[in-house]
Amino acid sequence: MVGVRFVKVLDDQEALSRAAAAKFVLRAREAIEERGRFSVALSGGSTPRSVYRLLGEQYEDAVDWEKVVALIGDERNVPPDHEESNYRMALERLLAQVPIPHENLVRFRTENGPEAAAEAYEEEVRERFALGPSEMPRFDLVLLGLGTDAHTASLFPGTKALAETRRIAVANWVEKLATWRVTLTVPAINHARRIVFLVSGPDKVEPLRSVLEGPRDPERLPAQLIAPAKGEVHWLVDRVAAAGLTDRTLSR
Numbered sequence: 478m479v480g481v482r483f484v485k486v487l488d489d490q491e492a493l494s495r496a497a498a499a500k501f502v503l504r505a506r507e508a509i510e511e512r513g514r515f516s517v518a519l520s521g522g523s524t525p526r527s528v529y530r531l532l533g534e535q536y537e538d539a540v541d542w543e544k545v546v547a548l549i550g551d552e553r554n555v556p557p558d559h560e561e562s563n564y565r566m567a568l569e570r571l572l573a574q575v576p577i578p579h580e581n582l583v584r585f586r587t588e589n590g591p592e593a594a595a596e597a598y599e600e601e602v603r604e605r606f607a608l609g610p611s612e613m614p615r616f617d618l619v620l621l622g623l624g625t626d627a628h629t630a631s632l633f634p635g636t637k638a639l640a641e642t643r644r645i646a647v648a649n650w651v652e653k654l655a656t657w658r659v660t661l662t663v664p665a666i667n668h669a670r671r672i673v674f675l676v677s678g679p680d681k682v683e684p685l686r687s688v689l690e691g692p693r694d695p696e697r698l699p700a701q702l703i704a705p706a707k708g709e710v711h712w713l714v715d716r717v718a719a720a721g722l723t724d725r726t727l728s729r
């Protein structure tokens with residue numbers, strides 16, 4: 478089955494967060510029912526904050542959190558308690574609010590430096606998901622955001638990580654930010670059962686339109702690389718961010 482793409486426009490960010498939380502719970506229940514575990518890679522940035530808060534506040538009883546494995550999908554080159562840390566952001570709003578066992582949290586140990594953090598993360602994923610040296614994990618859900626430059630996770634335009642085909646996670650030098658990032662790779666993301674993009678706000682009109690309706694140019698628009706061979710990509714976008722989309726996209 479070739480990957481299928483769905484685009485859903487929600488009235489506003491609040492509705493988008495509710496829809497994302499509902500999708501998270503649905504996938505979690507289905508995965509736990511079918512496979513006894515739910516593995517989810519969490520996006521960083523600001524858009525998912527309200528989703529994580531909603532899940533942490535209102536869905537504690539809706540998911541068997543003991544059977545959830547939560548991974549941080551990408552990370553800045555800061556310590557885990559830094560205000561810019563994606564791990565800290567997810568921990569405060571969700572992971573510390575629900576009874577997910579601490580040993581079920583997979584983060585980039587950025588305190589050891591970007592390359593070591595990426596290698597250790599990859600090793601932990603291979604071990605936890607019993608993967609051979611060239612196998613990719615099949616996460617049940619990967620949550621992603623979209624940057625104003627059409628990056629996703631820490632896969633930025635023109636960076637080395639875009640071409641990675643073997644590794645699960647890499648350190649990625651981002652020249653325009655003059656900083657290291659660590660991130661899941663395109664193949665690791667594309668191997669997921671389900672990918673959900675969360676896109677909200679006026680500054681995403683242009684990148685969203687370019688990615689979904691513009692010419693294919695993944696070096697400049699890395700989010701175009703996200704297209705699983707056997708999985709589904711759901712774009713949950715608010716009406717403001719969807720302003721540049723045509724019916725050709727919206728009817729899918």
Ligand code: 6PG
Pocket residue numbers: 520521522523524525551552553563621622623624625628629630631
């Ligand atoms: C990060 C994220 C990044 C984010 C986009 C969108 O580390 O910042 O992983 O990919 O999802 O930059 O960010 P906003 O949701 O803040 O617009």
